[in-house]
Amino acid sequence: MLQTASVQNSFITASFLPQTTFLPPLPYPVYFVTKDPKWLDLIDCDELPPVASLYERCLKDHDIWSAQAYIDLKQRGLDVHLVADPVPGQICVIPYYHLYAKDLLFKSYVVACQHDSPHPKLCEQRIVINPSRVLDSTHHFLPHRPQPNLKPRNPDRGSTVQNLVFKGKAFNLCPPFRTPEFLADLRSLGIQLITNTEQLQSDRDTFAGWADYSQADVVLAVRNLTEFDASHKPALKLINAWFAGCPALLGPESAYQSLRKSDLDYIEVRTPEEAIAALKYLQNNPDVYQAMVENGCRRAQEFTPDRIALAWHTLLSGPIARGYENWLQQSPIQKHLGRPVQYLWRIAAHKLAHKQYLYQIHHGPRILESVY
Template sequence: MSFAELSEYRRTPPPRSVAALATAVLGLRRAPAVIVIRDDVPLFVASPHFTTLEVMPTSASASTPHQSALPLLPQRGVLPRDPARGEGLQSVALKAFSYNVPRWLDDDFVRSVERLGYSLRVDTEESGRWNDFSDVDVVLCTHPDDLDDERRKPPTKLIAAWSANVIPICGDYIGYREIGDATTMVIADRDADGYLEALRRLRDDPSLVAQVRASMPEAASRFSTDRVIDGYVAAIARAPRAKRHQAFTALCGALAVDILARVGRLFRRARRTSPAPI
């Protein structure tokens, strides 16, 4: 199951969610494996103790025997770069949630990109063009400015770029380094100057452009839907079954926390509605 849905992006998963999962495990005649996919959840948020396999976003984030790094499925419905664009480098795009667009991507950065001979497009959730790379030559793979731990970020932007046959410029982050190298992406320092320098390198070095473009199809094939699914099937088959006593302990603890929270809310409500003393 998705840990993002289970935890609801809170510092601890809601007791009701943990209780529901533990109840489902205990309700089966034979305990199943309990597998959570962390997605992009902060690493300090702990999964339930009876989890038997935690799918981690990067190899660097896997630190216990029951954790394993596996890629997410590639982005659905990708419209790849139009081959008719040829060898040109004109259009640069960044695709991110609006709240994750780096602060350094300001008007000065846009003008600097244009002085290098490119045009820049920022596709957020409002654009409806996250999947459309048809008129894009280069994509900027960034992370949020306030990222608490780079190990938690899966390299989905890089995989999407490979799948779309668009040259990726990647900030120097662990997730990108783990799956890519100088032949499959252009690494940049994590600030505006770093990305501008990478764009300048591409503009001035046709051999770099040719090298990255030639390597992307093979890189994308490593993360095809079939290969990713095969990896998950193999990991699920190896995952041990949950231990009933751990699930029962988690259920009791979650119910206790939930009951105490409910009692606390009732007590506070009663204090607010009780008549003032005469």
């Protein structure tokens, strides 16, 4: 069993090594826009510094969908650039919260990244991270790549179930899973709940906490979200668990459910009682624990950095490139009059979508409403 775990660990480690395989050229250059000053040293950079240290800065959604994507594609030989402002006349990929109306975005062909955010209107096409947000042909689902520099579970832990880990701030964990009663039930099984990013003091420490699964035995992620809010969340916690070599107990979120192919992918739980029952089952059935680890290793191969980089390439060289070509071929009247007029409407629609999002993430049916 430990030998099998070592093989899995080797696969996981290899998945994050710097890649040397180049992808075919893109039909057009692509400009990733970031407004975060911590990336100034990479703006219009010809040669990347060591990527491991760069990935440590990728903490926010806007980092993942600008600088991190740029780094992943740049090191695979593609004509991509990181810039502080949209480049007129070019394909510009911009995270939602870096879409600034004052940048006159109608002058660029904007592809907005709708991460965990409102529906973007100041764009031509959209990238979404949950397949349920694909609303029409201008929306494209792109899965998360796994956590950079991920440190997998120590294979010497075997099928031990002692450390139940929640990767995130404790307040995001559904309240019944934070009660003294639940913690006492865990202790009765010899299990402790660890929210190991809760007390971290620096960005570097936060990154290390998110990426370190070396002492994790089972991943927990249950959030009592509205159905609307859950439909915007990615499946990153599941993908990371697969790469880390940890079984996962997850809430009934659509992103997880869309990836599920078998009972070995993860265990869905809605209540603390269901979580306790699942943990007992894993403790009493080490063969099932190991089967979930091995299955996760296989599923992880669908989401390696290489596979996600290829998905980016397919998107940028396919529907994005075709849309850009059509945009370039618009008439002079459309370019000089139609686009600015349309932009005024888009600004109003963008503000309205933002307001609706802030309301709907807190109001409406909840995915655990029947339970709590």
